[in-house]
Amino acid sequence: MKVLLASPRGFCAGVNMAIDSLEIALKAFGPPLYVYHEIVHNKYVVTHFREKGVEFVDHLEEVPHGATLLFSAHGVSPEVREAARERNLTAIDATCPLVTKVHLEAIKYARQGYTIFLIGHEGHDEVVGTMGEAPEAIVLVETPEDVAGLTVADETKLAYLTQTTLSVDDANRIISRLKERFPQIASPPKDDICYATQNRQEAVALLCSEANLVLVLGSQNSSNSQRLAELARERGVAAHLIDGAGDIEAQWLDGVETVLVTAGASAPEVVVEECLDFLRDHYGAEVEVRTTREEHVSFPLPKELRAVSVE
Structure with a gap:
């Protein structure tokens, strides 16, 4: 393998x-x-x-x-x-400073009298915190289909923001619908989706075509980890989100020659190493690191x- x-x-x-x-x-x-x-x-x-x-x-x-x-x-x-x-x-x-940035954008737009469409997942901790900055001004948008039902008093004072851990593709689909429906809508000066979320998604998008299976290390309540598994599946590659090697099921690996292993932004390297050790010990796996982008942020x-x- x-x-x-x-x-x-x-x-x-x-x-x-x-x-x-x-x-x-x-x-x-x-x-x-x-x-x-x-x-x-x-x-x-x-x-x-x-x-x-x-x-x-x-x-x-x-x-x-x-x-x-x-x-x-x-x-x-x-x-x-x-x-x-x-x-x-x-x-x-x-x-996270990138979340704080979204909070500050929400405050700014709300003070200027804008209605803010927040693209994100209801109940996610980050969304709850952001909406709390200006609850009277923020409307949550979860899907492209939600856009058709949106109504606002003043279409000249509209802005959108996004949860930082979304799928870039999903967010862009909603943003496209918003811009079609509300051509004057204001966008944040810089993308809200965090650099790390985008980089990890980019790596899966570029590499999953070379694999028969994708294993994403991360927990089920991790939004950015869920997106990585979804991204692979959307491209026709089987993918599983796991907390560690103990979650791996033998049938997933039947006939599999190449596995892509990645980890969400909240998953520690120790669980990645345990997964690699498991694949080496049970399947004689040879590991090749594939770097798609360098990160030097702190x-x-x-x-x-x-x-x-x-x-």
Whole structure:
């Protein structure tokens, strides 16, 4: 068996920053340490931190007054920030800067009186946080079919934004419909879909035609990981989203000569290595790294931790 190992894959700069933030906060403040929602959408990462004494909460009422709370990479709404202040929590903001950019764009357009179409998935942590910045001005658009039913009072004051972890192809289909329906709609000055999401999708698009099977390391609640598997299937290649080697089913590999292995932006390299070891041990796999683009992006730690990390 031949394994094509996609590069880039796995952790993006925002995820690296969020995980480093949690590690440093644990050393500085010790457990119990609280995180609003999962730090990133990955079962392995969440389990790793739970075992170190981190508690992931979905409601701030679960956090004791005066405790230390870290906001996850997906961002939160102003309402959550205010609730944290009211509970006298020491808040550390590990929101990915690319998500913060979308929040700031939403605030800007809302202040200018625009109606904002947010392209994304209902209930996703990032979407909930972004919509919370200007709930009266934002309308969620999930599919191209949604566009036909949109109505606005002033078509000259319209803008669209996108969730950062979407499929580029899916987002573009919706954007095309929006521009057809509302020719004057304003677009963000720079694409909202994050560089890492685009790069990982590009790698799958370029490489999957050489494979009989695609294995995507990532959790089921990871939007960007789901998109990678969908991208391969859309191109006629069987694909499975797995948390680790333990999820691999033998029948998937029957008659398979070439496997493309990649990982979503929230999946750690350790689960990739375990998957490769499994394929080597059971199928004599030879691994070939295929690089489609170089990445050299990094983000600074939250300001609350910059002094702590130096000590």
